[in-house]
Amino acid sequence: MKARVTIMLKDGVLDPQGEAIRHALGGLGFAGVSGVRQGKVIELDLAASDAEAARAEVARMCEGLLANTVIEKYAVEIV
Amino acid sequence: MKARVTIMLKDGVLDPQGEAIRHALGGLGFAGVSGVRQGKVIELDLAASDAEAARAEVARMCEGLLANTVIEKYAVEIV
Numbered sequence: 001m002k003a004r005v006t007i008m009l010k011d012g013v014l015d016p017q018g019e020a021i022r023h024a025l026g027g028l029g030f031a032g033v034s035g036v037r038q039g040k041v042i043e044l045d046l047a048a049s050d051a052e053a054a055r056a057e058v059a060r061m062c063e064g065l066l067a068n069t070v071i072e073k074y075a076v077e078i079v
Numbered sequence: 080m081k082a083r084v085t086i087m088l089k090d091g092v093l094d095p096q097g098e099a100i101r102h103a104l105g106g107l108g109f110a111g112v113s114g115v116r117q118g119k120v121i122e123l124d125l126a127a128s129d130a131e132a133a134r135a136e137v138a139r140m141c142e143g144l145l146a147n148t149v150i151e152k153y154a155v156e157i158v
Binding site: 018028030031033035037038041046047048064 | 115116118120122123143145
């Protein structure tokens with residue numbers, strides 16, 4: 001089973017990397033990009049066969065290692 | 080309109096960051112994680128109102144700046 005975790009900075013947390021991308025896109029002539037946020041995506045190959053159990057385990061991984069929940073939010077998808 | 084770009088290393092390209100995560104998860108007691116790949120996700124706020132035009136423009140951004148298409152693949156979603 002595969003799980004995909006998307007980790008983004010929480011709304012309101014400054015994202016200098018996203019801001020740099022926005023600025024670079026403007027410099028390349030892409031007008032009309034009003035905001036950019038960059039995050040991480042982590043794809044996991046899991047041995048678990050039960051989707052709900054897998055989702056709960058991946059959430060524990062996020063809380064314990066993958067995300068800094070003080071400033072980041074995460075979403076888990078089973079794919 | 081919002082677009083989400085997911086950028087992953089192509090299959091076969093070594094992903095040391097993913098490998099480090101897999102190793103760390105094993106060390107924390109999460110057994111059964113057989114593979115980890117890490118990528119980037121970029122969320123863009125666009126002024127465009129036509130979804131197909133927006134998708135094409137974001138693809139041009141990926142080719143020109145966001146992804147290194149030699150080693151990375153990207154997927155564009157309009158959300």
